[in-house]
Amino acid sequence: MAEGIKDRVAIVGMGCTKFGERWDMSAQSLIVEAFIEAIEDAGIEKKDIDAAWSGTCYEEVSLGKSAIPLAVTLKLPFIPATRVENFCATGSEALRGACYAVAAGAYDICLAVGVEKLKDTGYGGLPQNDTQQGTTLRFAFPNFTPPGAFAMMGTRYFAQYGLSPQEGKRALAHISVKSHHNGTMNPKAHLRREITIDEVMNAPIIAWPLGLFDCCGVSDGAAAAIVTSPEIAKKLRPDPVYVKSLQVAASSGEEIMCTEWDYAHVESTIRASQRAYREAGITSPRDEISMMEVHDCFSITELTIYEDLGISPRGRAKEDIEAGFFDLDGTIPCQPDGGLKCFGHPIGASGLRMMYEMYKQLQGKAGPRQIKDPKFGLTHNMGGIPPLNVVSVSIVGH
């Protein structure tokens, strides 16, 4: 019986670029910026790295396929290098590859890098690609965008729990206002200004019922992590962060093909988080998790994540949201760095960016947004759309 990887891997160095419209930076330059911060933070040299994972989603823009661009950019000396891709959960997948390799005892020190250069398409939003769901489904899928695919979860959630569009949108607005507030305290965040409930409610609609401020930033950026064994970690620094759990769940197809699934939750989040809690030894997440960085690609996504992670009761996340439970000074601060909403969402980097915030918070280095004495940090990184997705849930701590 497999035991999982709890406390068998430590994060000893992390780097993250400023996210945003980095018109003057290529994907390669972003990688270098994140990488240098990570190895300096870990106090290692390039030659100490045994293997590397490169996470990038949209190969059509910037880097292209394979891990070769990562290896060439960093001049890695013929070490094992692998590219991973799992839609927006790509960054977590790069970290998982590196951590599992250390946990397996295959290598001492591994590098995970995630990067995305989204602002080279010439239009707003994510790159349009007819064949993202495959060349067969291309013929049969609606002409959708991510906001629309998640907006349908809003329509359904409102209908299922009897919320009028105004009531529902107001609860969602709280989520965005909170993240914008946190983002003002983060110099690396893409969007750094306070917004009001009224601004969110009155913003132009992107995909009904979601408006502009219900959608996260589309950004350029990169993030990197150096992981190693607990033994080596203790020699490198006094405050390594230990991996308690890294779990992933992918849709089985029953959501989009059978009629049981309600489109008001993400089944993979439930499955991945339950496995993560088990691996980490957490029995009551609402009482034990100290802070979270979740996949708030859209405000409705964050609302349903609260319930799917078992933090808020089913159908009642609105009460927690409106009570300030997830605010920076609340019981479980969520998105202390501003989240995808304000830090921004360079796809391949986002999972590692979430971990960067948990890592800094656990080390007490989060500056004005520092959370008091956090014990367990959780990251939730989702790729795909509510009916077809892959979700990664990670838990880290001291």
Added chain:
Amino acid sequence: MAGITSYGAYIPIYRINRMTIYQALGWLNPASLLPGEKSVANYDEDSITMAVASAIDCLNGVEREAIDGLFFATTTTPYKERQNAGIIATALDLRPEIRTSDFTTSIKAGTGALISAYDAVTSGSAKNVIVCASDCRLGKPGGFQEEIYGDGAAAFLLGNNGVIASVEGTYSVSYDFVDNWRAAEDKYNRTWEDRWIRDEGYGKFISEAISGLLREYNLTPGDFAKVVYPCLYVRAHAGIGKKLGFEPAQIQDHMFTAIGHTGTASTLMILVAALEDAKPGDKILVASYGNGSDALFLQVTDEIEKARERRGIKGHLASKKDLGSYEKYTTFREILDIDTGGRGEEVASTQLSTLWRERKMILGLCGSKCRRCGTPQYPPQEICANPKCGAIHEMDSYRFSDKKGRLFTYTGDVLAFSPSPPAVYGMVDFEGGGRWLFDLNDCELESLEVGMPVEMSFRRKYHDVSRGIHAYFWKATPIRA
């Protein structure tokens, strides 16, 4: 006895008032104002999709396995090479062991296809042949033709059993009379002088065909309950019948002021309207127009009462929305070259080998149904999607296109490119099981509700002009009243 065993029709939901067109471009041609409105295909509709819609109306209650031929008549084939009838047959999920043909290049092609189908079932070489006629013609902006041409389709099933109107005789005349023409390189129709068309074309050929038929079968105008023929000119239409000796009450309405002239479909759509009101024992005389004329003499039988459950002409005429804008009309017809934005320009190449392999899934909207647990699922699966089952290779093909559904959730997306934003799409749960995400059309976002009933409609998914591809798939629409 051979003849028509079922009928169906389709008129797009949109109409444009001719005054709307005139207000936009009447300054170019102040004398061009015509009365009434015309039907306008949605941006994702063309001759093929309208033909499919009329065929679905026609095949209500008909076992599709029984059909062994499909003839498609139109002058607006989306493809000049790639059989359009074959696309329609695949969309209808007809079996492959059938004969299919396109009848084209004259608006007389509709009756040509009908007579050929009649000949096939009479000779015994086919038992049940469906004929679809549709057109979606373009007149140049600012001209008469733009106000004249409407979009629509009609379908007839011909066979030997359950005949609702037997074909008792035909009479044809064919002339190279160049009144309307469109060369291979033309997008718009061209015409010769309308007085000449009215008097020497419509005025002579319809009369010649009808007189010839009456003479041949020793009949008089008084023998017929209804006479069906088209005409571009409202007053001349009445005059043709009058001159032949028909009373005004015998002359079936031309629908010119309601939908316009629907080309190849026109005569057949008027015939559907006549059949909707026909009584057992009625005789109907039909004459088409276009480079001559085909006349048919039909005898309505007692079986007509069994074919009433159709949306037909009446249902489609009553269900309409005003398009309201000439600019929207010209955008829908790809006359106005709009700025689609960078997102709208991104069209990947279409994998035709994939389309061939998955034709039943894509064009036929066929999924699979598990023999073990009975779960319908789309797209077709090898391994059952029901988590409690998981059977491997125990699937039968299952057609979703004829199933009604409920809108489980939806959105109106402003970011996605659409010629008619917002792009509306949602998840459809089918009656009997199965669900999928579909584009929605013929509806406004504000009119949608979770749980509302929807039906499936064959539509053009995209038009990749640079690669010459019209790609088709199914969309959901609110159930049309």
